[in-house]
Amino acid sequence: MKISIIGAGNVGAISAMRIAQCGLGDVVLVDIAKGLAKGKALDLEDARSILKINYNVQGSDDINAIRDSDIVVITAGLARKPGMTREELLAKNSQILKEVCLSIKSLAANSVVIMVTNPLDLMTYLALKVTGFSKNKVLGMGISLDASRFANLISEELNLQPADIDAVVIGAHGEGMLPLAKHTKIKGVSLEKFLNKEKIASLVDKTVGRGAEIVAFLGSGSAFFAPSAAVTEVVKAVAKDEKKILGVCAYLSGEYGIKDTCIGVPCRLGKTGIENIIELDLSEEEKEKFLHSADSIRNLLRQLPVG
Numbered sequence: 001m002k003i004s005i006i007g008a009g010n011v012g013a014i015s016a017m018r019i020a021q022c023g024l025g026d027v028v029l030v031d032i033a034k035g036l037a038k039g040k041a042l043d044l045e046d047a048r049s050i051l052k053i054n055y056n057v058q059g060s061d062d063i064n065a066i067r068d069s070d071i072v073v074i075t076a077g078l079a080r081k082p083g084m085t086r087e088e089l090l091a092k093n094s095q096i097l098k099e100v101c102l103s104i105k106s107l108a109a110n111s112v113v114i115m116v117t118n119p120l121d122l123m124t125y126l127a128l129k130v131t132g133f134s135k136n137k138v139l140g141m142g143i144s145l146d147a148s149r150f151a152n153l154i155s156e157e158l159n160l161q162p163a164d165i166d167a168v169v170i171g172a173h174g175e176g177m178l179p180l181a182k183h184t185k186i187k188g189v190s191l192e193k194f195l196n197k198e199k200i201a202s203l204v205d206k207t208v209g210r211g212a213e214i215v216a217f218l219g220s221g222s223a224f225f226a227p228s229a230a231v232t233e234v235v236k237a238v239a240k241d242e243k244k245i246l247g248v249c250a251y252l253s254g255e256y257g258i259k260d261t262c263i264g265v266p267c268r269l270g271k272t273g274i275e276n277i278i279e280l281d282l283s284e285e286e287k288e289k290f291l292h293s294a295d296s297i298r299n300l301l302r303q304l305p306v307g
């Protein structure tokens with residue numbers, strides 16, 4: 001199994017480490033910055049003797065290194081700089097990712113593509129359109145990270161183990177996300193049985209604001225430890241053909257009453273990528289919020305350099 005990661009920054013490099021250490025396949029790390037991916041790959045391999053795990057990580061500044069990959073993870077791009085508008089970021093990352101996706105199309109035509117770069121839902125749509133791959137083979141990692149953040153905050157509130165909490169988040173990755181209390185279960189019991197509405201609302205707000213909270217503390221850059229753990233979980237589901245249900249950004253063609261939009265929903269993942277889209281039973285209020293979240297993505301689709 002050949003797993004390529006484009007972008008050897010914080011998220012890309014730590015994803016490479018986790019994927020290699022989990023034994024999911026041979027890892028190729030590519031970055032446009034000369035020497036960066038090669039240096040990080042050598043450093044990662046130097047730990048093999050201490051860890052007593054035999055993995056391979058190759059680093060390169062040549063995109064041709066991704067040739068014939070089974071899985072391609074995209075973490076390349078720019079982070080928002082002070083003074084830069086969201087539209088400017090969108091325009092810059094779209095240009096970077098258009099090039100990257102054309103390379104994936106020609107070099108790794110049979111791969112499953114996992115988008116990580118933000119704005120996630122728009123970049124996933126761009127990757128789907130530029131590669132022309134079938135819709136099951138292009139997905140985005142975003143809401144499984146949001147669900148992990150929601151679960152973590154719930155576990156702290158209730159003094160429970162995070163692993164006992166099955167948190168569900170759908171919608172856009174970002175401010176438009178929708179943590180779903182009714183569908184979030186603790187050993188099969190809905191979160192609504194554990195906490196009152198006000199407490200749940202405050203945990204939802206904290207979850208939505210978690211990325212920004214981390215950015216504010218870091219001073220520069222954004223989160224990478226939990227994002228790389230979430231990337232690894234998605235890669236594992238595909239690489240090991242796990243048939244596991246995870247929240248990912250998927251292309252909808254009628255599910256949830258939404259068409260021609262990529263947005264976060266629970267999906268069954270396996271070796272062909274998205275094998276099923278799971279349609280949750282949403283209340284009227286949840287449906288309305290979800291459609292609103294989809295509208296916020298759709299309104300920006302025309303700014304993408306596709307078609």
Ligand code: APR
Nearest residue numbers: 007008009010011012030031032033075076077116117118
């Ligand atoms: N090809 C390959 N690598 C590229 C290209 C390109 N065309 N353009 C930029 N890069 C590389 C940069 O050189 C940099 O090393 O992408 C890397 C991005 O790394 P960071 O700036 O450290 O960003 P990171 O924190 O890893 O986040 C990457 O993931 O979670 C999202 O919002 C986050 O969109 C961001 C992405």
